[in-house]
Amino acid sequence: MSQDPRILVDASSFLYRAFHALPDLRAPDQLPTGAIFGVANMLRRLLKDYPGDEIIVVFDAPGGTFRDRLYPQYKAQRPAMPEDLRAQVPLLHEWIEASGLPLLLVPDVEADDVIGTLARQAAPGQEVIIVTGDKDMAQLVNDHVTLLDTMKGVKTDVAGVWERYGVAPEHIADLLALTGDKVDNIPGVPGAGPKTAAKWIQQYGNLEGVLAHADAIGGKIGEALRASLDYLPLSLDLTTIRCNLDLPVRSWRRSSENIPKLRSLAMRLGFHAWLKEYPAEAGAEQGGLDITGDAVNGLPPIERSGYRAITTPAELEKLVQKLQQAPLVALDTETTDLDPLNADLVGISCAWQEAEQVESVYIPVGHRDGSPQLALDHVLATLRPWLENPKAAKLAQNAKYDWRVFWRYGIHPAGLCRDTLLESYVLDSSQNNHDLDTLAERHLQHQNITYEEVAGKGKSARNFADVPVAEALPYAAEDADVCWRVDAQLWPRFAPEPGLQRVLMEIEMPLVLVLARMEQAGVRVDREQLAVLSQELGRDMAACEAKAFASAGQSFNLGSPKQIQEILFDKMQLPVLKKTPGGQPSTSEEVLAQLAVQAELPRLILEYRGMAKLKNTYADALPEMINPQTGRVHTHYQQAVAATGRLSSSAPNLQNIPVRTEQGRRIRQAFVAESGFCLLSADYSQIELRIMAHLSRDTRLLQAFAEGQDIHAATAAEVFNLAPEAVDSDARRAAKAINFGLIYGQTAYGLAQQLGIEQSAARAYMDRYFERYPGVLAYMEQTRNLARQQGYVETLFGRRLYVPEIRSSNAARRSYAERAAINAPMQGTAADLIKKAMIAVDAWLQEDPARGRMILQVHDELILEVPESGLEAARAALKERMEGVAELAVPLLVGVGVGAHWDAAHG
Structure with missing residues (x-):
């Protein structure tokens, strides 16, 4: 039986590589975790690939080593370990030890020396695999020792060392001594690169042989070698790994x-995705933590065996009494469908605190397994007084869905006070997920029963109505229980943060039912018009494809990046402007747009892609989304997705319909008003520039907006030193690009690309802009500094946007975070303004439902469907409420349009 290999992990090299390669990941308490994640993930893969082997993890010990005594300048220029990395090391060590791996930190030597010694100590004939990305380790390779770079997926044996370095492994230290090492500050022969050093070693055997024949090497490189003779033996000593510790x-x-x-x-x-691999011990739902979220709240751990099903009238009556007495109840529904328009109620869950524990019950009403359950009509009639009581405080996770389900049955719940989805989002919008399973893990250290565990997935999935009551009970009751406990964790965090509390209670919570009403209303689309457009797009795509084939000189798949790469970069020899993460030439929209200046084919590919997107995403898909009951399309709005606070929509996504192309406008023309109604569109004018004027208090910007000037023309006059009457369309277009580019943190390179000018000219434009608008430059610098100090920026209304990578050691990530820090307060404030406007407009509409309904929100635009008889009153009310929603240092201006379809109203 062969012996398992010995795996030696050079963890220090991977620590730095992971720190610089991965995004600035953060734990819930904002502790940086990117390096831990990278190294731990690499070790987890190793453990799966080598489950029974010796895996020894070696780190450099803190403090100096014997090499510092040999040469005080050794690594002297290296900066200290970044604080964000230093903070991760102890927890990474804990992770490694908990994984059962031997962990070594040996004082006065380097990890390389420990690994070299352990490699030599391996049993005779035992394979040794050194996991590293360090070239120095190549000197340890022999017939039994190989290197493995897990980040690149490269394994190096003796032949690999020869191929890469041109010398045998035993001469790698000689090679490094001759070339020197700038990273470690080891002196070599000036001008001697790896090829030159390898050639010398091949000719003279080793460093000693090279030194002995130094006089035979001519030219300037020979002079440099002879000038280095005194210190090269020391360099060899420094580069040689000790294998005899x-x-x-x-x-x-x-x-x-x-x-x-x-x-x-x-x-x-x-690291929530890893929790399934580390199940909680039986009877210990909190996963062995010393302090749990529930313990903080004085609550006992979740105990699913305590959940009860309400299946008799007497139990239901008793439940209603408890609900009426409870100061706060978590409410949840189980249904047959994710779309509330089609969802039949299967059950209702409620949770509340009673004495020192959380009580959670499930009322089954629609299960098909024959289990005892109450009639749906009886349950709803009994619960109606409590559900519709505005003084009975309720909370939910994604309440918009549950409320719309109840509306379907003619019940209009009241008393919604909080939503855990939105609490989590407002506290930290940079978190990727705010679903209940994630919140349970993040804040309660508890793993919920998943929907798939109960209902199955894939071909074996069943409708929730087909899940037996006994199986549904723990899942459904747990949702309400966890919702109550998550709120108990999150709501107290708002008390010391009045700005965040205002965002939650004055913007996000009132918006829930506004969005619910918009989703419920939907919008009518013209099926026939979309069918005609689909046919036209199909013909235009075929014509575009034929032109592309002619331009390429061959037929190819316009949807295949690989075939496009071969034609553009191999056949046509166009320049490779950018590469994919996999190292292939990029064919992204940005790249094709730049290449389109040089050749026709990239332009044709872009046109084809644009038409294909319109056809597949809208012209063909929208008719399939028409609800057969309402005859309208009902998009879904998400409040808790965009970090800036912007709303997003899905099924269909209305945020990405292009408006600058004729075909994109044709899509908007298919969104039509009902007979006797018209669409009313109101759009904030240059809202982000007005917010910039307010935040920066720049004198010229404030004056331009106060006087009602065309801000882009005014900027053109300032930047290009023109009289106002001399500003033409080209100058205005360039000024518009500058205005918006600066808001989005655009660089001189980006502006040059957009305007088709030299980068130096773009830089000059930007410099002149900041000379004329010094308040904007000051605001940007103040915002960067503030973000660096506190790790976040805020909108005008208190919404917080975290930018942790503004402290990153990676220059590209830091620069991106700085741009985000400047832009986020403007984009976030614009999001807050449109949300506040929606709340105000909805309140006006709810005063008299005959006034019409709000049906769409896209970016800074609201669309109402109003009766033609009430058009003028609606126009005035809409404009008044949107412009009066906040008082800034410059006036808010809203343009209002009317039409039979969206494009006409928007235009």
């Missing part, structure tokens, strides 16, 4: 994993 010879087999500790660390660090 006095390390204990013992078994290095891994020990058992400490599952509770790994689970605790995964939750502490926010």
Whole structure:
């Protein structure tokens, strides 16, 4: 039986590589976690690939080494470990030890020396794999020792060392001594690169041979070699890995994993996806943590066995009494469909605090397994007084869905006070997920029963109505229980944050039912018009394809990036402007737009892609989305997706319909008003520039808006030193690009690309802009500094936007975060303004439902469907409420349009 290989992990090299390569990941408490995630993930893969092997993890020990005594300048120029990385090291060590892996930090030597010694100590004939990205380790390779770079997926043996370096492994230290190492500050022969050094070693055997024949090497490189003779032996000493350390010879087999500790660390660090691999111990739902979210609230852990099903009239009556007495109840529904327009109620869950514990019950009403359950009509009639009581405080997770389900049955719940989805989002919008399962893990260290565990997935999935009551009970009751407990964790965090509390209670919570009404209303689309457009797009796509084939000189698949790469870059030899993460030439829209200046084919591919998107996403898809009951399309609005606070929509996504092309406008023309109604569109004018004027208080910007000037023409006059009457359309277009480009943190390079000018000219434009608008420059610098100090920026209304990578050691990520920090307060404030406007307009509409209904929101635009008889009153009310929603240092201006379809109203 062959012996398992010994795996030696050069963890220090991977620590830095992971820190610089990965995004600035953060734990729930904002502790940086990117390096931990990268190294731990690499080790997790190793453990799967080598489950029974010796895996020894080696780090550099803190403090100096013997090499510093040999050469005080050794690594002297290296900066200190970044604080964000230093903070991660102890927790990474905890993770490694909990994984059962031997962890070594040996003082006065480097990890390389420890690894070299352990490699030599391996049993005779035992394979050794050194996991590293460090070229120095190549000197350890032999017939039994190989290198593995897991980040690149490259394995290096003796032949690989020869191929890469041109010398045998035993001469790598000689090679490094001759070339020197700028990173480690090891002096070499000036001007001697790896090829030159390898040639010398091949000719003279090793460094000693090279030194002995130094006089035979001519030219300037020979002079440089002879000038280096005194210190090259020291360089060799520094580059040589010690393989004779006095390390204990013992078994290095891994020990058992400490599952509770790994689970605790995964939750502490926010690595929620790994929790399924670290299940909680039986009877310990909190995963072995010393302090749980429930314990903080004085609540006992979740106990699913305590959940009850309400199946008799007497139990229901008793439940209603408890609900009426409870100061706060979490409410949840189980249904047959994700679309509330089609969802039949299957059950209702409620949770509340009673004494020192949370009570949670489930009322089944629509299960098909024959289990005892109450009639739906009886349950709704009994619950109606409590559900519709505005003084009975309720909370939910994604209440918009549950409320719309109740509306379907003629019940209009009142008393919604909080939504855990929105609480989480307002506290930290940079988190990727705010679903209940994620919130349970993040804040309660509890793993919910998943929907798939109950209903199955794929071909074996069943409707929730087909799940037996006994199986549905713990899942459904847990949702309400967890919702109540998550709120108990999150709501107290708003008390010391009045700005965030205002955003939650004055913007996000009132908006829930506004969006619910908009989704319920939907919008009519013209099926016939879309069919005609689909046919036209199909013909235009075929014509465009034929032109592309002619331009390329061959037929190809216009939807295949690989074939496009071959034609553009191999056949046509167009320049490769950007590469994909996999190293292939990019054919992104941005790249094709730049290449279109040089050749016709990239332009044709762009046109084809644009038409294909319109056809597939809208012309063909929209008719399929028409609800057969209402005859309208009902988009879904998400409040908790965009970090800036912007709303997003899906099924269909209305945010991405192009408006600058004729075909894009044709899509909008298919959104039509009902007979006897018209569409009323109101759009904030230059809202982000007005917000910039307010935030920066720049004198010239304030004056331009106060006087009602065309801001782009005014900017053109300032930047290009023109009289106002001399500003033509080209100058205005360039000024518009500058105005909006600066808001989005555009660089001189980006502006040059957009305007088709030299980068130096773009830089000059930007410099002149800041000379004329110094308040904008000051605001930008103040915002960067504030973001660096506190890690976040805020909107005018208190919404917080975290930018942790503004402290990143990676220059590109830091620069991106700085741009985001400047833009976020403007984009976020614009989002807050449109949301506040929606609340105000909806309140006016609810005073008299005959006034019409709000049906769409896209970016800074609201669309109402109003009766033709009430058009003028609606126009005035809409404009008044949108312009009066906040008082800025410059006036808010709203343009209002009317039409039979969206494009006419918007235009």
